[in-house]
Amino acid sequence: MGGLTFYLVSYDIKDEKRLRNVHRIMREFGVRLHYSVFRCDLTKQGKMILISKLEEVINHDADRIMIVDLGPSRQYDEMKIEFIGQKPEENYVNSIIV
Amino acid sequence: MVNEYVYCPRLCYIEWVQGEFKDSADTVEGRLGHKRVDRPGTSVQEDAMDGTVIHSRSVTIGSTNLGAIAKIDLLEIEGEVATPVDYKKGKMPDNEFNAYLPEMVQLCVQGLLLIENGFKTTGGVIYYIASKKRVTISFTKELIDKTKEALASMKNMIDEDRPPPPLVDSPRCYGCSLASICLPDETNAMKGVGEEIRRLYPSRDDQTPIYVIGEGHSIRKSEGRIEIWKEGEMVADRPLNDISQLSVYGSANITIPAMVELMGRGVPIGFFSHSGWFNGYAIGTFNKNIGLRMAQFKTGFDGTLSNNIAKMMIYGKIKNCRTLLRRNDKECPSESLETLDLLAERCLESKDNNSLLGIEGAAAQIYFSRFNNMLKSNCPFDFNERNKRPAGDPVNAALSYSYGMLVKDVFNCLLLVGFDPYFGVYHRPKHGKPALALDLMEEFRPIIADSIVMTAFNNGELKESDFIITKIGTSFSQNGKKKLIAAYERRINTEVTHPVFGYTVSYRRIIEVQARLLGRAMTREIDSYQPFLTR
Numbered sequence: 001m002g003g004l005t006f007y008l009v010s011y012d013i014k015d016e017k018r019l020r021n022v023h024r025i026m027r028e029f030g031v032r033l034h035y036s037v038f039r040c041d042l043t044k045q046g047k048m049i050l051i052s053k054l055e056e057v058i059n060h061d062a063d064r065i066m067i068v069d070l071g072p073s074r075q076y077d078e079m080k081i082e083f084i085g086q087k088p089e090e091n092y093v094n095s096i097i098v
Numbered sequence: 099m100v101n102e103y104v105y106c107p108r109l110c111y112i113e114w115v116q117g118e119f120k121d122s123a124d125t126v127e128g129r130l131g132h133k134r135v136d137r138p139g140t141s142v143q144e145d146a147m148d149g150t151v152i153h154s155r156s157v158t159i160g161s162t163n164l165g166a167i168a169k170i171d172l173l174e175i176e177g178e179v180a181t182p183v184d185y186k187k188g189k190m191p192d193n194e195f196n197a198y199l200p201e202m203v204q205l206c207v208q209g210l211l212l213i214e215n216g217f218k219t220t221g222g223v224i225y226y227i228a229s230k231k232r233v234t235i236s237f238t239k240e241l242i243d244k245t246k247e248a249l250a251s252m253k254n255m256i257d258e259d260r261p262p263p264p265l266v267d268s269p270r271c272y273g274c275s276l277a278s279i280c281l282p283d284e285t286n287a288m289k290g291v292g293e294e295i296r297r298l299y300p301s302r303d304d305q306t307p308i309y310v311i312g313e314g315h316s317i318r319k320s321e322g323r324i325e326i327w328k329e330g331e332m333v334a335d336r337p338l339n340d341i342s343q344l345s346v347y348g349s350a351n352i353t354i355p356a357m358v359e360l361m362g363r364g365v366p367i368g369f370f371s372h373s374g375w376f377n378g379y380a381i382g383t384f385n386k387n388i389g390l391r392m393a394q395f396k397t398g399f400d401g402t403l404s405n406n407i408a409k410m411m412i413y414g415k416i417k418n419c420r421t422l423l424r425r426n427d428k429e430c431p432s433e434s435l436e437t438l439d440l441l442a443e444r445c446l447e448s449k450d451n452n453s454l455l456g457i458e459g460a461a462a463q464i465y466f467s468r469f470n471n472m473l474k475s476n477c478p479f480d481f482n483e484r485n486k487r488p489a490g491d492p493v494n495a496a497l498s499y500s501y502g503m504l505v506k507d508v509f510n511c512l513l514l515v516g517f518d519p520y521f522g523v524y525h526r527p528k529h530g531k532p533a534l535a536l537d538l539m540e541e542f543r544p545i546i547a548d549s550i551v552m553t554a555f556n557n558g559e560l561k562e563s564d565f566i567i568t569k570i571g572t573s574f575s576q577n578g579k580k581k582l583i584a585a586y587e588r589r590i591n592t593e594v595t596h597p598v599f600g601y602t603v604s605y606r607r608i609i610e611v612q613a614r615l616l617g618r619a620m621t622r623e624i625d626s627y628q629p630f631l632t633r
Contacts, residue, residue: 004304028322029339043304046339048126095587096308097580098315098326098334 003043004073006080009050010037014062021057022065025050033088041073100166100245101204103252105270110252111261112276117386118516122275128187151176161214166249168208172225180217182208183225183232190229197224199244202235206245209237259389260621266292274298281614284599288615288624297601305342308334309583310350312576317344319356341365343510347579348372366510373573374502376509376532387516393620394517394534401450404523407537407619407627409445411524412458414541414629416442419465421632422544426472426552434464451524469493469548474556488571493551495572496560496582500547501539503586508542508609509535515613538613541629546605550585559585597631 009026013019013036026032029050030040042050047067054065070080103110112118152175160167172183184205190196205222212219221236235241255262264282265271271282277298286292308324310317316327324344325335344360346352347370360367361382369377397403420438423430441461448454462484470481473493481493489495509532512519522533524540554560564578574582590605603611612630619627 024321026322028337030337041304042339045121045126052126094591095306095584096326096334096336097583097587098308098310098312098328 004041005044005047006070006073006077007040007042007047008033008037008068008070008081009040009065010034010068011065012036012063013058015059018057018059018063022054022063025053025057028053031088100207100248100252101200103255104200104203104248106265106268106274107252107255107262108264108280108282109274109276111255111258112280115256116261116389116516118276118279120275120279122273124187124273125275159208159211159215161211163214164207164210164249165253166207166211168204168211170208173212174223175217178218180212180219182212182219182222184208184222185225185227187227190226190231190233195235196231196233197235202241203245203248205235206237206241207249210242210245260623263289263291267294271296271298278610279614281611281618284611284615285618285624287599288618288628295599295601297599297603299607306336306340307343307345307587308336308341309345309347309580311347311579311583312350313348314350316351316353317346317356318353319359324356324360338363343368345370345506347374366513368506368510370502370506374499374579376502376505379509379513381513385513385516390516390617390621391518393617393622395521397620398521398523398527403620405449405451405454407616408451408524409448409454410627410629411537411540412454413442413445414631415458415543416445416461417629417631418541418544419461419548422548422552423465423468423472427468429471430468434468437464454524465544469552472552476556476558478562479555488573490571492560492562492565492567492572493555495565495574496551496554497547499574499579499582500551500586501543503583504539504542504547505532505535507590507606508539508613511610511613512538515610515617517613517617538609538616541612541631542605542609545632546586546589550582550589553589554582554585594632597633598628 007030009030011022011026013022023036026038026040029042029046030038033039040046040050051067058065099110099114102113154173154175155171157170157173158167159170170182171185174181174183182205184201186201191198195202201224205224209219209222219237221234224233224235225231226233264280264285266282266286268282271277271280274280283292283295283298287295308326310326312328314328315333318325318327319338320335322339323335323337324341325332327333338359341360341363343366344352345368352367357367357380361380364382367380369379371377397407416438420435420442423438424435438461441457441464444457445454448457466481466484469484473479473481479492481491484497485494486498489498509519512532512535517534519532519535520530521527522535522537525531525533525536527533559581560578564575564581566573566575593602593604594608595602596608596611599611608630615624616627618624
């Protein structure tokens with residue numbers, strides 16, 4: 001077992017430019033599940049770095065980011081999240097071989 | 099650094115003398131907490147006046163007399179009295195001083211420096227960011243004595259060519275970001291100190307390796323991700339944060355921004371030929387632990403020292419070959435197994451690497467003569483003898499290809515630990531061979547590479563259609579390569595119980611641990627190198 005935790009990160013950003021910045025940072029750390037909802041599987045330090053990067057770009061008086069801790073990664077995922085309708089593409093793999 | 103020294107002298111040595119550093123959640127958080135106080139500025143400047151008190155941030159102060167410099171987070175000056183304030187990310191501890199000793203000593207160094215520079219300083223302040231509390235620490239004679247003692251013994255330590263021993267069974271190791279480099283319990287166990295061995299780091303890599311095999315791919319960076327494109331279509335992408343290594347087989351394109359980004363993150367990029375030949379690496383800056391490389395070269399030049407390590411590696415290889423045969427070749431005559439055991443024992447008695455070569459050759463002959471018996475009858479191929487360049491049959495082609503992958507991972511690991519992979523203790527440094535990688539790989543050849551080849555043929559994963567067989571040799575089809583790489587990745591991520599340390603970790607981690615222990619044997623911190631033996 002690795003040391004990753006499953007975090008669900010969602011954001012409300014009031015300004016277009018900041019939104020792009022937040023989106024760029026989120027893509028560096030995770031996979032998009034919805035518009036402005038990402039799944040990130042991170043170590044504790046990965047989470048710290050993500051938070052510090054986000055803190056630098058958002059306006060603390062206008063924007064809001066929510067981080068939900070869903071426990072150890074890839075364990076009981078189907079009990080933690082259900083989808084109705086279109087499921088996002090599951091691209092979790094141990095290695096990428098193309 | 100005094101703080102680290104008082105916390106653990108070995109930590110201080112590894113960070114300061116060997117130049118190793120690794121982030122943990124704590125160190126990242128500490129740095130972020132400091133962002134708010136730190137700002138450029140090297141001498142006292144007026145940042146804010148509060149009545150008659152001058153507040154100055156990030157003040158660097160030094161003294162040749164004390165032989166120390168310090169960066170003071172915040173300096174409060176009132177007339178002749180200066181008070182250093184140190185910011186700590188955590189909560190205020192609930193003890194007699196409301197502070198930990200390493201932090202008090204660190205603050206006291208700042209105080210001594212201020213006194214040296216003509217201020218009147220009798221105490222300092224620690225500010226706990228999480229508790230939002232200021233704690234005043236007075237510089238008592240007792241604390242000053244401890245501090246001066248720490249400074250003096252630290253100077254002695256720096257002159258040593260070996261790090262101080264690890265702490266024994268200390269709870270401090272749990273929070274230490276360098277535990278996986280220091281290997282406190284493993285090192286102690288090798289020295290016969292300490293009882294229980296705790297696994298102080300994650301059991302496996304959480305990041306993903308990327309292999310690009312096909313023709314005409316291009317690898318780019320886009321918005322925090324690495325994307326792989328082919329014929330105008332994106333075929334794979336991955337957050338930069340998730341990537342552990344990139345291996346490029348054949349002729350893919352990679353953009354400079356993608357390359358620079360990966361280098362900056364310390365992600366190695368390996369380049370291989372179509373047939374899996376390891377051409378080279380693009381890496382970021384080199385590991386700073388020059389002391390290790392000096393010990394490596396010293397060992398390599400000394401016939402006896404290198405033989406001491408080489409014979410353990412070949413011993414490990416033969417033992418592991420024997421285990422693989424015993425498990426998978428049901429009809430293996432017991433004489434063969436006994437001879438392998440005998441040869442392994444003879445390794446330990448060998449006095450030089452030449453005799454070792456003979457023993458290894460004899461063992462390989464027995465082992466490969468039985469290799470075909472480990473392939474099940476449903477496997478459409480036969481294995482008669484080990485051959486390469488070109489491989490004569492699919493089994494040989496698969497063996498060569500997986501050795502190539504294993505060399506890559508061992509090479510990777512050696513660079514990470516700080517070795518020069520081209521100078522070994524057994525393989526000769528010739529023909530551009532990564533000699534040390536080939537050395538360390540010996541004990542892993544049977545249990546990783548041979549094992550996946552055998553399994554891939556036995557469970558029908560590799561078929562005739564995965565190979566291109568001609569009169570002059572056999573090579574893989576693209577599809578075949580991908581299957582073998584997938585099998586390799588499965589194997590190397592498999593978690594196994596370490597026979598000596600007793601905890602469960604992936605093979606990839608075990609290679610790293612072995613590489614670090616090899617370093618310990620070369621710096622003579624432990625007496626001998628112990629190979630990884632499977633049961």
